Amino acid sequence: MKYITLITIALAVMAVSCNQPAKKETSKQDSVAKGPRVSVPAFNEDSAYLSCKTQLAFGPRVPNTPAHDKCADYLIAKMKSYTEHVIVQKGEVYAYNKTALKFKNIIGSWKPETNNRILLCAHWDSRPFADHDPDKKNWRKPVDAANDGASGIGILLEVARQLSLANPPIGVDIILFDVEDYGPPQDQTVENSEQYWGQGAQYWAANPHKTDYVAKYGILLDMVGAKDATFLMEGVSMEYAADIVKSVWSTGSRIGYSSYFLFEKGGYVTDDHVPLNKIRNIPTIDLIHLDKNTESGFYPYWHTTGDTFDKIDKNTLKVVGQTLLTVIFEEK
Numbered sequence: 001m002k003y004i005t006l007i008t009i010a011l012a013v014m015a016v017s018c019n020q021p022a023k024k025e026t027s028k029q030d031s032v033a034k035g036p037r038v039s040v041p042a043f044n045e046d047s048a049y050l051s052c053k054t055q056l057a058f059g060p061r062v063p064n065t066p067a068h069d070k071c072a073d074y075l076i077a078k079m080k081s082y083t084e085h086v087i088v089q090k091g092e093v094y095a096y097n098k099t100a101l102k103f104k105n106i107i108g109s110w111k112p113e114t115n116n117r118i119l120l121c122a123h124w125d126s127r128p129f130a131d132h133d134p135d136k137k138n139w140r141k142p143v144d145a146a147n148d149g150a151s152g153i154g155i156l157l158e159v160a161r162q163l164s165l166a167n168p169p170i171g172v173d174i175i176l177f178d179v180e181d182y183g184p185p186q187d188q189t190v191e192n193s194e195q196y197w198g199q200g201a202q203y204w205a206a207n208p209h210k211t212d213y214v215a216k217y218g219i220l221l222d223m224v225g226a227k228d229a230t231f232l233m234e235g236v237s238m239e240y241a242a243d244i245v246k247s248v249w250s251t252g253s254r255i256g257y258s259s260y261f262l263f264e265k266g267g268y269v270t271d272d273h274v275p276l277n278k279i280r281n282i283p284t285i286d287l288i289h290l291d292k293n294t295e296s297g298f299y300p301y302w303h304t305t306g307d308t309f310d311k312i313d314k315n316t317l318k319v320v321g322q323t324l325l326t327v328i329f330e331e332k
């Protein structure tokens with residue numbers, strides 16, 4: 001099944017042909033010259049890379065396994081080393097097959113007293129099923145989830161470290177969501193299957209860690225570590241938060257990363273940003289590697305046993321991490 005539907009492609013073609021101005025010719029000189037407007041810390045890609053590696057060393061972080069428990073302890077300890085404001089939201093949700101899944105959403109905050117704030121998030125659990133592996137024998141094996149999980153978390157932990165060193169101009173919450181990736185295997189028919197994806201985020205959206213929680217906008221990272229990643233403008237993000245998409249893409253392009261941030265519409269993805277937009281009304285974008293040349297529409301090793309540490313590229317971690325830090329420190 002093609003995940004990015006034909007309708008989406010038709011819409012994308014329309015959007016490109018009707019709305020998009022001709023791609024601006026920016027010379028290399030321009031993008032180098034127009035750096036950040038304010039002083040922005042330098043994102044350390046080695047540090048993000050190492051924390052990806054540490055997550056993978058636990059083994060696949062599949063809910064209800066020892067690797068999942070140990071990884072949670074690691075993430076909580078790291079977050080507590082970067083801010084005194086850490087909340088671990090624990091609970092239980094039910095998988096498509098009625099398995100009770102214990103989860104931990106891990107929330108770190110900076111300037112918790114202000115409502116002038118933004119939210120950054122990614123998922124830290126690993127998918128139990130490599131159901132898009134080219135070899136059918138692997139469809140019930142877990143995914144190492146180097147890119148699909150660990151990359152976003154590695155970047156957010158380094159952003160957290162930077163926020164512990166330099167006070168941001170606005171409030172920031174970093175949420176490491178659990179149980180994103182326990183949706184039904186693609187070879188099984190399940191009714192209303194969308195409800196079984198992004199369950200940690202759904203829980204948080206219905207039960208935020210603070211009553212009356214507000215944020216100006218949110219940025220979700222998903223599959224943000226592969227070499228030469230391409231970030232298309234994802235459909236749900238464009239419906240709910242087009243101005244945020246455009247501004248993040250512009251910032252990334254301006255600081256020199258225009259080959260990653262493509263001003264081109266991609267398909268609609270069922271991801272953790274959906275409940276944030278629909279339940280909590282926080283305009284939230286999905287910064288996700290969408291590939292025009294794969295059958296799934298995603299990064300080539302998505303939900304395969306090939307989503308391993310060797311797929312992680314330090315340059316891409318730097319691109320995403322530096323763009324996020326620029327977005328944060330240019331806020332007012």
Ligand code: AHN
Nearest residue numbers: 148181197222269270271
């Ligand atoms: C679905 O496969 C329905 N959504 C993709 C969201 C996802 C899974 N992102 C990473 N893993």
Ligand code: ZN
Nearest residue numbers: 127148181303
């Ligand atoms: Zn996944």
